[in-house]
Amino acid sequence: MTFTGTEVPEQTGYLIINEDGGVVSSGGDLENDEHAASVIMNMLNLIEKSTMSPTENKEPFKRLSIQYDDHLYIVMVSNKKIHVVKRNYVPAEPVEA
Amino acid sequence: MEKPLDRCLDEVFNTPGVTGVLCADAQGLCLSSKGTAHPRAAGVITSLMKQAAQLEPTADNLPVLRLESESCNILIQGKSEITLAVYKTPE
Amino acid sequence: MAEEMKKYLHEIMSQIDGIHAVLITDRDGVPVLKAATESAPELALRPGFLTTVGMATDQAGKLGMGKSQRIACIYGKYQVIHFNRFPLMVSMIASSTANTGMLLGLEAELSSLVQDLKAAVDVI
Numbered sequence: 078m079t080f081t082g083t084e085v086p087e088q089t090g091y092l093i094i095n096e097d098g099g100v101v102s103s104g105g106d107l108e109n110d111e112h113a114a115s116v117i118m119n120m121l122n123l124i125e126k127s128t129m130s131p132t133e134n135k136e137p138f139k140r141l142s143i144q145y146d147d148h149l150y151i152v153m154v155s156n157k158k159i160h161v162v163k164r165n166y167v168p169a170e171p172v173e174a
Numbered sequence: 175m176e177k178p179l180d181r182c183l184d185e186v187f188n189t190p191g192v193t194g195v196l197c198a199d200a201q202g203l204c205l206s207s208k209g210t211a212h213p214r215a216a217g218v219i220t221s222l223m224k225q226a227a228q229l230e231p232t233a234d235n236l237p238v239l240r241l242e243s244e245s246c247n248i249l250i251q252g253k254s255e256i257t258l259a260v261y262k263t264p265e
Numbered sequence: 266m267a268e269e270m271k272k273y274l275h276e277i278m279s280q281i282d283g284i285h286a287v288l289i290t291d292r293d294g295v296p297v298l299k300a301a302t303e304s305a306p307e308l309a310l311r312p313g314f315l316t317t318v319g320m321a322t323d324q325a326g327k328l329g330m331g332k333s334q335r336i337a338c339i340y341g342k343y344q345v346i347h348f349n350r351f352p353l354m355v356s357m358i359a360s361s362t363a364n365t366g367m368l369l370g371l372e373a374e375l376s377s378l379v380q381d382l383k384a385a386v387d388v389i
Contacts, residue, residue: 113229120225124241126280127218142240143226145233201339202366217366221281224364 089148090163094118106163117152117161179206186260193246194261210246210261219259223252267298270378274300277374283363285343286310287375288356289382292319297353297382306343309358318347319354335372337365348372350379352386 085091090106098118103109124138141152144166151162179197186195187208194211196219198204204216226237239250242264249260278284278300286301286309294312301310308314318336325333336347339361346368348355355375357368 116229136243138243140242144238202364217370
């Protein structure tokens with residue numbers, strides 16, 4: 078199934094980046110956003126080599142989220158490609174009893 | 175001199191689910207750390223925050239970063255000169 | 266072989282913004298391996314400057330807290346980080362805005378390279 082970038086609810090943009098940092102496809106707010114791609118690649122490179130992991134065996138990370146007040150970016154690595162989705166953040170309303 | 179900071183970090187550390195907490199300065203040096211957060215991580219944490227700030231330079235606030243892995247989530251936020259990282263077990 | 270090591274040093278340097286030079290020297294400041302960018306301040310690459318750290322390390326060892334392992338000096342425009350790997354010394358010169366924590370973290374990455382050089386120096 079090809080990623081068309083419309084699967085995620087409230088999505089406003091997407092990017093697919095290959096291992097070298099080149100943008101494979103993009104859409105919405107992130108259309109042709111080379112700057113975002115390079116910033117996210119730099120962050121992933123830092124995480125890959127990091128001494129941050131609390132566990133003895135450095136387990137690979139699953140997902141990185143970058144959250145602002147009303148929107149967020151979600152970054153995942155799958156199949157040697159980096160998938161970035163930008164979507165609106167709607168905080169859950171507290172449930173009235 | 176660091177008592178107020180330590181008290182603050184203790185409060186966070188004693189929250190259920192939190193396994194480690196780390197506070198770093200603008201130079202990437204660890205001000206204080208507790209639990210599973212290793213002081214060595216201070217450099218990377220600050221660096222990540224600096225990078226994230228470049229993603230949207232015009233945003234009002236710095237974003238909150240969340241690094242998820244199998245056994246641990248690391249939440250990172252910076253404000254002016256300080257970066258804070260909280261290590262939590264996934265819900 | 267020295268070329269490969271220099272390349273490795275340059276690769277490590279590219280990981281952190283603001284690093285100007287990495288030098289591995291003996292206690293007299295004589296360079297064993299040197300990798301520097303054009304922005305490295307010339308004076309800081311000379312043995313005369315680097316040897317002062319050897320003396321500082323020795324003095325620091327007399328403070329009653331054991332041997333000095335690392336020294337970080339942050340100046341106005343530059344910062345200099347030294348790792349004591351007797352009989353060698355690793356010195357890193359970077360801009361004062363570079364991430365000191367990350368620079369200190371490089372010790373682990375450079376450790377295998379320094380071990381190899383140590384073995385070579387010991388033989389002489």
